[in-house]
Amino acid sequence: MGRSSRGESPRRVDKARVRRKTDIPPPGTPSLVKPLQLVLLIVGVLLFLAGLTFTLQGYGVVGPSSGFMYQNKTWVFAGATILVIGLVIAYLGFYLGRRPHSAAPVSPSN
Numbered sequence: 001m002g003r004s005s006r007g008e009s010p011r012r013v014d015k016a017r018v019r020r021k022t023d024i025p026p027p028g029t030p031s032l033v034k035p036l037q038l039v040l041l042i043v044g045v046l047l048f049l050a051g052l053t054f055t056l057q058g059y060g061v062v063g064p065s066s067g068f069m070y071q072n073k074t075w076v077f078a079g080a081t082i083l084v085i086g087l088v089i090a091y092l093g094f095y096l097g098r099r100p101h102s103a104a105p106v107s108p109s110n
Contacts, residue, residue, distance in 0.1 A: 036093075036096065037093050037094070037096050038093070039093070040089055040090070040092050040093025040096065041090055041093035041094055042093075043086075043089055043090075043093075044086045044087065044088070044089035044090025044091070044092070044093055045086065045090050046086070047082055047083075047085055047086025047089060047090075048083055048086030048087055048090060049086070050079075050082055050086070051079045051080065051081070051082030051083025051084070051085070051086055052079065052083055053079070054069065054075050054076075054078055054079030054082060054083075055075070055076055055079030055080050055083060056079070057069040057070055057072075057075055057079070058070075058071070058072050058073060058074070058075030058076030058077075058078075058079055059071070059076055
């Protein structure tokens with residue numbers, strides 16, 4: 001009894017451990033969203049700072065006057081572009097995975 005026609009014992013499935021793709025993980029379950037948020041935030045801030053430095057060097061505000069970036073308008077535009085990309089990445093890292101606020105229920109006015 002309990003054996004299949006081939007003589008093998010039937011496989012027991014622990015239903016508590018079987019998960020479907022549509023299952024929502026229970027609260028407190030670690031996910032990849034938090035580490036991804038942190039990485040995006042750090043990369044975004046570093047790009048922002050690099051872009052700010054390049055822009056200021058292009059304007060001739062910081063850096064040695066003998067540097068190839070000093071008062072070079074190419075670096076002003078490149079730095080501004082890198083700065084904006086860094087802001088976008090940091091914004092994504094900050095707001096990624098945040099749940100939208102649920103709208104307050106609207107009571108019908110009679």
